[in-house]
Amino acid sequence: MVQATAPHRTKKLISFRDDQVDALAVIADETDSSFTSTVLDAVDAYIAAHDRTVQQVIDRIVTQNAGLLDRLRDA
Numbered sequence: 001m002v003q004a005t006a007p008h009r010t011k012k013l014i015s016f017r018d019d020q021v022d023a024l025a026v027i028a029d030e031t032d033s034s035f036t037s038t039v040l041d042a043v044d045a046y047i048a049a050h051d052r053t054v055q056q057v058i059d060r061i062v063t064q065n066a067g068l069l070d071r072l073r074d075a
Contacts, residue, residue: 014039024038024039024042
């Protein structure tokens with residue numbers, strides 16, 4: 001049997017506003033998960049959305065400048 005190791009975590013102090021704590025607590029309760037798990041899921045979702053946005057911007061710039069990039073490549 002192979003045991004999976006938990007990912008390394010670094011503790012950081014985050015000061016949430018009361019409304020954020022309330023909203024996260026409601027989500028945690030509704031999804032039957034812990035507050036920490038809910039926060040980690042939210043951070044993962046934010047990072048993934050950011051990565052997609054950055055990639056979309058890069059793709060748009062490459063598409064809009066395809067001719068220039070081709071000329072630079074061939075120079």
